[in-house]
Amino acid sequence: MPKKTKEEWKIYKNVFDSATILNIFKLSSQGHFDGLESPIALGKEANVFTALKGKQRIIVKIYRVENCNFNKMYSYIAPDPRFSGLKKRRRLIIFSWVQREYRNLLKARQVIRVPTPIAVKDNVLLMEFIGREQPAPLLKDLPPKSPKKFFEKTMNNVKKLYKAGLVHADLSEFNILNFEEEPVFIDFSQATITKHPQAQEFLERDVRNVVKYFNKQGLELDEKEVYEEIIRVN
Ligand SMILES: Nc1ncnc2c1ncn2[C@@H]1O[C@H](COP(=O)(O)OP(=O)(O)O)[C@@H](O)[C@H]1O
Ligand SMILES: [Mg+2]
Numbered sequence: 001m002p003k004k005t006k007e008e009w010k011i012y013k014n015v016f017d018s019a020t021i022l023n024i025f026k027l028s029s030q031g032h033f034d035g036l037e038s039p040i041a042l043g044k045e046a047n048v049f050t051a052l053k054g055k056q057r058i059i060v061k062i063y064r065v066e067n068c069n070f071n072k073m074y075s076y077i078a079p080d081p082r083f084s085g086l087k088k089r090r091r092l093i094i095f096s097w098v099q100r101e102y103r104n105l106l107k108a109r110q111v112i113r114v115p116t117p118i119a120v121k122d123n124v125l126l127m128e129f130i131g132r133e134q135p136a137p138l139l140k141d142l143p144p145k146s147p148k149k150f151f152e153k154t155m156n157n158v159k160k161l162y163k164a165g166l167v168h169a170d171l172s173e174f175n176i177l178n179f180e181e182e183p184v185f186i187d188f189s190q191a192t193i194t195k196h197p198q199a200q201e202f203l204e205r206d207v208r209n210v211v212k213y214f215n216k217q218g219l220e221l222d223e224k225e226v227y228e229e230i231i232r233v234n
Contacts, residue, residue, distance in 0.1 A: 015047065020062060023121045032119055032126055033058055040135050045069070050129060057131075059115060061101075063123040065094055073097045076169075079196050095122045097189060104166065104188035111160040113184050130186070136179035139213070140172075144181060147217035154183045154210060159230045161185075162203065165194045171206035173213045203230070 016024070028035065033051035040059075041048040045068045049060045070093045077083050082103065083096055098120055105117040105127065118126040130136045144150035154176065161168060168175070169190040177184040192199055204227060211221045 016062065017065065020065070020123060023124045024060070024062070027060075027119060027121050027124060027126060030119070033060070036060060050135070051126075057129040058118060059127045059129050061125045061127065063094060063098055063125075065091060065123055068094050068097070070094055076190060076192065079198075080193065081195070082193070091122075098123055098125050101125060101189040101191075104191040107164065107166055108161060108185070108188060108191070111164045112157045113182065114188065115184070115186060130177050130179055130184050136177040136184065138174060139176040139178045139183070140174055142178045143217055144178060146181075147214055147219055150178070150181065150183060151210070151214045151217075151219060151221070154214075155226065155230065157183060157185060158203075158206065158210070161191075162194065162230055167192050167194060167196075167199050167203045168206055169199075169202035172209035203227070 024036070027033070028051075031053075033053045035051065037050040037052050037057070039047060039049050046061050046063045049062070050057050051060045052058075070090050073093050074086075074088055077086060077093065077096055077100065080100070083100065086092065086096055102117045102120040102125055105114055108114045109116055115127040115130055118128065120126070139150075158168070158171070168185060168188065169192045170187060171185065175185065175187040177186055190202075192202055196202075207227045207230065208223055211223045211226055215221055
């Protein structure tokens with residue numbers, strides 16, 4: 001197990017329960033990283049940190065079990081045949097949720113650029129760090145130089161995902177990184193297979209969010225046309 005400074009311990013203890021700390025240390029002692037580096041986002045349900053392995057940076061996404069809306073999680077997971085028969089127990093649902101994010105990333109990775117998932121342990125997910133010295137900015141914080149080109153790449157991604165049987169279901173400028181003018185989709189926790197009864201509704205919402213953003217950037221897109229183009233078979 002890597003050496004920890006007193007300070008680091010204090011930070012962990014204040015933020016996470018002991019089971020989570022154990023998961024972080026297990027993953028670290030398996031050789032995935034030496035220690036957490038710095039927090040980059042404190043969300044409603046998860047904290048995202050960078051961690052270092054030597055000079056190599058990775059992302060550690062830690063779900064705070066007590067903050068998770070597990071009823072919502074259950075409603076997304078229950079119709080997913082990959083998790084059929086799952087009992088409605090809090091920790092179980094949350095751990096399955098993180099598993100699902102991991103699997104969604106693996107699947108998405110076959111067709112578009114996303115952070116490569118590395119490992120998962122209960123409520124802790126490790127994945128590739130997207131960025132250089134700093135994490136790549138969110139699209140909302142760095143509008144693209146060419147909105148048209150960026151939009152086309154974004155929709156190309158949505159289409160490829162759809163063809164591969166996946167809908168992101170939480171797509172917006174908040175979950176797309178602008179990495180040197182290339183879109184990188186992140187946050188696949190809600191992503192759903194196209195067989196899910198609400199997949200169409202989720203896809204429509206994704207399109208709506210993206211179209212709204214790019215129209216603010218000066219494009220004149222029609223939501224319905226964009227949607228039809230995605231589901232068009234060719
Ligand atoms: N692989 C990654 N590389 C770089 N930054 C990331 C990565 N994953 C997440 N982030 C950053 O962390 C933030 C929160 O991650 P996200 O997966 O969207 O969690 P949440 O469920 O809290 O929205 C993102 O908005 C982004 O700024
Ligand atoms: Mg997010």
